[in-house]
Amino acid sequence: MVLAHLAGIKVFATGGLGGVHRGAENSMDISADLTELGRTPVAIISSGCKSFLDIPRTLEYLETQGVGVGTFADGRVGKVDFPAFWTRDSGISSPAVIEDERTAAAIIAAQFSLSLSSGLLFANPVPSRHSIPKTQMDAIMARAILDAEESGSTGSDNTPFILARIRELTGGQTILANRALIEANVIRGTRVACELSELEKTPVELADGTQPYPANSVRPATEEVAANRITETRAALSNFNRGNEREVDIFVAGSLAIDLSCDFNPNKEASATSPQPQTSNPARISQKIGGVGQNIATAIHYVNTRVQFCSAIGNDSAGSMAREMLTAKGLSVSAIVQKPSARTAQYVAVNDAQKDLVIAMADMSIMEDCNLEIERVWKPRLDKCKPKWLVVDANWDPYSLQQWIKNGKDIGARVAFEPVSVAKSKRLFASTAIDNSGLGVLPDHGVSLATPNSLELASMHEAAREAGVFEGDDWWQIIDAMGLSSSGSRDKLVAITNSNLVDQGTPQQSIQLLPFIPTILTKLGDKGVLMTQMLQPGDDRLRSPAHAKHVLSRADPDHPTIGGVYMSLLPPAETVLAIDVISVNGAGDTFLGIIVAGLAKHRPKTLIDLIQIAQQGSVMTLKSKEAVSPEIRVLRDLL
Numbered sequence: 001m002v003l004a005h006l007a008g009i010k011v012f013a014t015g016g017l018g019g020v021h022r023g024a025e026n027s028m029d030i031s032a033d034l035t036e037l038g039r040t041p042v043a044i045i046s047s048g049c050k051s052f053l054d055i056p057r058t059l060e061y062l063e064t065q066g067v068g069v070g071t072f073a074d075g076r077v078g079k080v081d082f083p084a085f086w087t088r089d090s091g092i093s094s095p096a097v098i099e100d101e102r103t104a105a106a107i108i109a110a111q112f113s114l115s116l117s118s119g120l121l122f123a124n125p126v127p128s129r130h131s132i133p134k135t136q137m138d139a140i141m142a143r144a145i146l147d148a149e150e151s152g153s154t155g156s157d158n159t160p161f162i163l164a165r166i167r168e169l170t171g172g173q174t175i176l177a178n179r180a181l182i183e184a185n186v187i188r189g190t191r192v193a194c195e196l197s198e199l200e201k202t203p204v205e206l207a208d209g210t211q212p213y214p215a216n217s218v219r220p221a222t223e224e225v226a227a228n229r230i231t232e233t234r235a236a237l238s239n240f241n242r243g244n245e246r247e248v249d250i251f252v253a254g255s256l257a258i259d260l261s262c263d264f265n266p267n268k269e270a271s272a273t274s275p276q277p278q279t280s281n282p283a284r285i286s287q288k289i290g291g292v293g294q295n296i297a298t299a300i301h302y303v304n305t306r307v308q309f310c311s312a313i314g315n316d317s318a319g320s321m322a323r324e325m326l327t328a329k330g331l332s333v334s335a336i337v338q339k340p341s342a343r344t345a346q347y348v349a350v351n352d353a354q355k356d357l358v359i360a361m362a363d364m365s366i367m368e369d370c371n372l373e374i375e376r377v378w379k380p381r382l383d384k385c386k387p388k389w390l391v392v393d394a395n396w397d398p399y400s401l402q403q404w405i406k407n408g409k410d411i412g413a414r415v416a417f418e419p420v421s422v423a424k425s426k427r428l429f430a431s432t433a434i435d436n437s438g439l440g441v442l443p444d445h446g447v448s449l450a451t452p453n454s455l456e457l458a459s460m461h462e463a464a465r466e467a468g469v470f471e472g473d474d475w476w477q478i479i480d481a482m483g484l485s486s487s488g489s490r491d492k493l494v495a496i497t498n499s500n501l502v503d504q505g506t507p508q509q510s511i512q513l514l515p516f517i518p519t520i521l522t523k524l525g526d527k528g529v530l531m532t533q534m535l536q537p538g539d540d541r542l543r544s545p546a547h548a549k550h551v552l553s554r555a556d557p558d559h560p561t562i563g564g565v566y567m568s569l570l571p572p573a574e575t576v577l578a579i580d581v582i583s584v585n586g587a588g589d590t591f592l593g594i595i596v597a598g599l600a601k602h603r604p605k606t607l608i609d610l611i612q613i614a615q616q617g618s619v620m621t622l623k624s625k626e627a628v629s630p631e632i633r634v635l636r637d638l639l
Contacts, residue, residue: 011042013044017048047085051084057327089134250596253396259288259585263353264358273353289326290585294627296391303639305601308334308387309326309336310381312338313339348362389416390408392408394427408446418450419453441474445515453588457513481556482514507567530568572615573616586628
C-alpha cells in the first residue's frame with residue numbers, strides 16, 4: 001500500500017488483511033499492515049481478515065489508527081457482518097454498510113479532500129457460492145488452532161501452520177474460496193476506481209467555497225450533476241458516520257492509568273512482613289494498565305455487555321501504552337481524549353508480603369480539569385450512546401463529577417458511583433458540587449447506586465453532614481416517610497447485621513444516605529457485602545415472608561415513591577487464603593462492573609443474585625495478576 005500511495009494509486013484491491021492475533025493482550029502480536037493503513041491514505045478493498053484472528057480487536061485497533069471501516073452490502077439489506085475471509089459471516093457487525101461502489105467512491109473523495117493521512121478499509125465478502133458456512137469454519141478453526149498449540153507452532157510459524165491445517169481440514173475448499181474472493185475484490189476495486197475517477201472529473205464547490213473532492217480535470221458538468229454529486233457525498237459521509245456511532249448499555253467515565261505494583265519480597269531468612277520506611281526494600285514490581293474506570297469498563301466488557309469507556313491521557317509514552325493495551329483488550333478508544341499538556345495518570349501501590357496495601361501514590365491530576373472535554377466531547381457522545389447506566393468514579397474533580405451526574409440524569413440514565421478512596425469519596429458531597437449537582441433526593445435523585453467500602457461510606461457520610469444536607473427539609477421528609485421506628489432500631493439492625501457493624505455505625509450511615517442514593521452496597525472484605533436499599537411501593541419483598549426479617553421498615557402504603565427499607569448482610573462467596581491473593585487492587589472495581597452489567601440486562605436478576613455473582617468475580621481478580629481477571633468471562637452466562 002505504501003508503493004500504491006507513492007504512485008498516486010488511491011484504490012488498492014487485495015485478498016485479505018492482517019489483524020490482531022488472539023491473545024494479543026499478552027503477546028502484542030498485531031499485523032503491521034493495520035498500523036500502515038493508519039498512516040497511508042489508500043482505500044483497501046479486501047475480504048476482511050482471516051477468522052483465526054481476533055476480529056473484534058482488529059476492528060477496535062483500526063478505529064484507534066483512525067481507519068474508516070465499512071462492508072459492502074452485496075445485495076443484503078440492513079446490518080451486515082464484517083466478513084471473515086473464507087466466510088461471509090463472522091458474527092461481528094460491520095461498523096458501517098456500503099451500499100455500492102458509488103458510495104465508496106464518494107467516501108474516498110471526501111477523505112482525500114480533508115488531507116487526512118489515514119486510509120480506508122472496504123470489506124468485500126467472498127461470493128456466496130464459495131463461502132464456507134460459519135459453523136463449519138468455526139469448528140475447523142478451533143481444531144487448527146488447537147493443533148498449532150499442541151505442535152508448538154508459535155511466532156512466525158503459527159500462521160503458516162494454521163493455514164496449511166485449514167486447507168487440509170476443508171479438503172481444499174479454502175483454495176477455491178481464495179481464488180473467488182481475489183477475483184471479486186479486483187472487480188469491486190476496479191468499479192470503485194472508475195466511480196472515483198468520474199467524481200474527480202467534476203470540479204464543484206460547497207457553500208463555503210471548498211471542494212468535496214479534488215478535481216483532476218476541467219471537463220464541464222451541469223449544475224444538476226454537480227448538485228447531485230455533492231448530495232451523494234454528504235449522504236455517504238452521513239451514513240458512514242452513523243454506522244460508527246454505537247448505542248451501548250453502559251457508559252463508564254473514569255480514570256485510566258498505568259499501574260505499578262510493588263510487592264514486598266523479603267529474603268527467606270527475614271521475619272519482616274511489611275516494608276520498612278525510609279530505606280530500600282526488596283520487591284517484585286509489575287506494570288499493567290489500570291485506573292478505576294478502566295477496570296470497571298474491562299469487567300463489563302469481559303462479561304459481554306456493550307460498554308463505552310471515556311477518559312483522558314497525556315501525549316506521552318504512558319498514554320501511548322495505555323491506548324495500545326486498551327485496544328488489545330478489545331475496548332474502544334474512540335472516547336479517549338489526549339491532552340497534550342497533561343501527564344497520563346499513574347498509580348503506584350506498595351504492598352506487604354501478603355499483598356495487602358501499605359501505601360499508594362496516585363498522580364490523577366489529568367482528571368481534575370476536564371470541564372471543556374466533558375461538554376464538547378464526552379457529553380455529545382453520551383447523548384448518542386443512549387446508555388441505560390452511567391458509571392462515574394471519584395477521580396473526577398467535584399465540579400466535573402457534578403457535570404457527569406447531571407448529564408446522566410438529563411438523558412434518563414441511572415448513575416452508579418464508585419468512591420475510589422476515603423479522601424476522594426467526599427467529592428460527591430463536596431460543597432462546590434451541591435448546587436445544581438443533580439444529586440437531589442428521591443424521586444429526583446441523581447445517583448442510583450454506590451459501592452463504597454466501610455471507610456469510604458463513613459467518609460461520604462461525614463462529607464454529607466459537613467455540607468449540611470442532613471438539615472434540609474427534603475431529606476427529613478424522605479427519612480420520615482421511610483417509617484423507621486421512633487424508639488430506635490438498634491436491636492433490629494443487630495439482628496440483620498451484627499453488633500460490630502452497628503457499633504461502627506455502618507448500617508446507620510447507609511440508611512441516612514438512602515434519600516440521595518437509594519441502593520448502597522458496602523463492601524466489607526472477608527465479612528461480605530452490606531446491601532441497603534430503598535424499596536419502591538409494591539415491591540414483592542414487602543409482602544414476602546422469606547424477606548420479612550430484612551425489611552427494616554415499611555412506609556405508608558399510600559406514599560407515591562417509597563415502600564420501605566431493605567437491609568441484608570450477604571456472606572462472601574469464598575474465603576480466600578492470604579497465600580492465594582495476588583492483588584487486591586481491582587477486586588472492588590470488578591464487583592461494580594459485574595453488578596452494573598447485570599442490572600443493564602433486559603430482564604435483570606435480583607440484586608442479591610447479582611451480588612453473589614459479582615463476589616465470585618472479585619475472588620477471581622484477587623487470585624489474578626491482572627487488574628481484572630479475564631476468567632470472569634465464565635460468569636457471563638450467569639447474568
